[in-house]
Amino acid sequence: MSPYGPVAIYLAIAFLAATAFCLLPGLAARKKPNPAKSEAYECGVEPTSDVSGRFPVRFYLVAMLFVIFDVEAASFYPWAVQMHQLRVFGLAEMLMFVIVLAIGYAYVWKRGGFQWR
Template identity: 55%
Template sequence: MGLIALAFGFALFSVASAPMTGPRRYNRAKLDAYECGIEPTPQGAGGGKFPVKFYLTAMLFIVFDIEIIFLYPWAVSFNALGLFGFVEMVLFIGTVFVAYAYVWRRGGLDWD
């Protein structure tokens, strides 16, 4: 209960102190978007569109990153879970492997 109160107090303090510690003088340079020293334009350098391959790669990274997030606690408590934990993880890894094989066959891992 004390940790919840501490977290709530910190959040309340952060929100209340932000107007006092934030910037007081606004100008055009501070309000503009910062894009690595390049003047922001309404349309990006390549027409403003990212290739679909970029998003597919990001989604693949998330899928396999989540797999690792589930594998680590399972490996730590492998003995405590017993046969049930082993069967569940085999099913999970099998499902992820099917997704991996599908992406591989469709050419989602080609970097050309």
């Protein structure tokens, strides 16, 4: 068996499991449509507006900005763990990373990306 055999088996099993997890619930579910089930649930209060409307683009922009800056902030931990081994080179690289992050943050702030209107 080649060294990639176990990897191929693992990928095949993962693909089959993902496919099964996506298809089986739809096939096994009971289909009893009910007007009350199709209605929007807002904490027991009657819906005040149409829920099939579109979300504003602003919502997605704020969500993407959160993900971008959150992932970048999460990269500080591995750097902090290896800081003593990286020495001055690691410090310079992280300083460059922080500068690029600050430029992006300032750009988004100046454009009003953090204001929820």
